[in-house]
Amino acid sequence: xxxxxxxxxxxxxxxxxxxxxxxxxxxxxxxxxxxxxxxxxxxxxxxxxxxxxxxxxxxxxxxxxxxxxxxxxxxxxxxxxxxxxxxxxxxxxxxxxxxxxxxxxxxxxxxxxxxxxxxxxxxxxxxxxxxxxxxxxxxxxxxxxxxxxxxxxxxxxxxxxxxxxxxxxxxxxxxxxxxxxxxxxxx
Amino acid sequence: xxxxxxxxxxxxxxxxxxxxxxxxxxxxxxxxxxxxxxxxxxxxxxxxxxxxxxxxxxxxxxxxxxxxxxxxxxxxxxxxxxxxxxxxxxxxxxxxxxxxxxxxxxxxxxxxxxxxxxxxxxxxxxxxxxxxxxx
Numbered sequence: 239x240x241x242x243x244x245x246x247x248x249x250x251x252x253x254x255x256x257x258x259x260x261x262x263x264x265x266x267x268x269x270x271x272x273x274x275x276x277x278x279x280x281x282x283x284x285x286x287x288x289x290x291x292x293x294x295x296x297x298x299x300x301x302x303x304x305x306x307x308x309x310x311x312x313x314x315x316x317x318x319x320x321x322x323x324x325x326x327x328x329x330x331x332x333x334x335x336x337x338x339x340x341x342x343x344x345x346x347x348x349x350x351x352x353x354x355x356x357x358x359x360x361x362x363x364x365x366x367x368x369x370x371x372x373x374x375x376x377x378x379x380x381x382x383x384x385x386x387x388x389x390x391x392x393x394x395x396x397x398x399x400x401x402x403x404x405x406x407x408x409x410x411x412x413x414x415x416x417x418x419x420x421x422x423x424x425x
Numbered sequence: 426x427x428x429x430x431x432x433x434x435x436x437x438x439x440x441x442x443x444x445x446x447x448x449x450x451x452x453x454x455x456x457x458x459x460x461x462x463x464x465x466x467x468x469x470x471x472x473x474x475x476x477x478x479x480x481x482x483x484x485x486x487x488x489x490x491x492x493x494x495x496x497x498x499x500x501x502x503x504x505x506x507x508x509x510x511x512x513x514x515x516x517x518x519x520x521x522x523x524x525x526x527x528x529x530x531x532x533x534x535x536x537x538x539x540x541x542x543x544x545x546x547x548x549x550x551x552x553x554x555x556x557x558x559x560x
Contacts, residue, residue, distance in 0.1 A: 248484060248540050375550065383543030388535035395534055395546045402550035403557045410558060416466030417558050420473035422550040
């Protein structure tokens, strides 16, 4: 499975926060009734964010396909495999929608994908499952580092966290120690 | 443009939380030998987080780090960390720490620089996986 683009390098040391807090609003009403904050609709995607999100979409499309292969061999983990595939399917569709909302193109999935290991038995299927999640985590981490948009960062963080949790679960299934990695998605 | 004073760098809060949770994990491992094999890799992850966060603070605030390096090293003072009595309660406390830290790092993602956002997001994801393996 193809890897995503590398993580961003450290910026110059004087790089500050991407956004700053708004100043206090002296005209704010003193009413005890407070407006419920609403999430703004997703805006246009910057070129960096668009590229990263398209890579994440490719990783999710590959994950959906590859879990079909895992399911064929890791039959003792049918429930976990099915849950993981469903999660990637939902995320794939949400990522497609986010790209289209941002005015970007969303590629169709490929008919088949090159996998990281030849899958011939349960063991290799479980290795592929770990590779799928490692790839997905890397792709979502790149999205976080490619945008200043807080909403998109949050969306990407959910993808990264979901992949990190699934990776740990698969590692537990195969008895790997440690089951966790300190920096999911970092290549 | 006026640079943010090192003391106000928002990474300080994340470093403090991580350092505290590392101490609590040490205490948990000492108090719950039966779960030491499960907790030690999580402690190693948190140590890696602390090292990375401190390196990032030093990168952005070199003057603050060089002045503190001149001061004599000191051992953190204060009351010893006491963990709950039972293994179940200890695991629950460690899981609670991971949840607390996950929220803190998730909140920090939205307004950080891109480089820091990726780092904080990765740590938040690691904390989510810690909660999962302790569930």
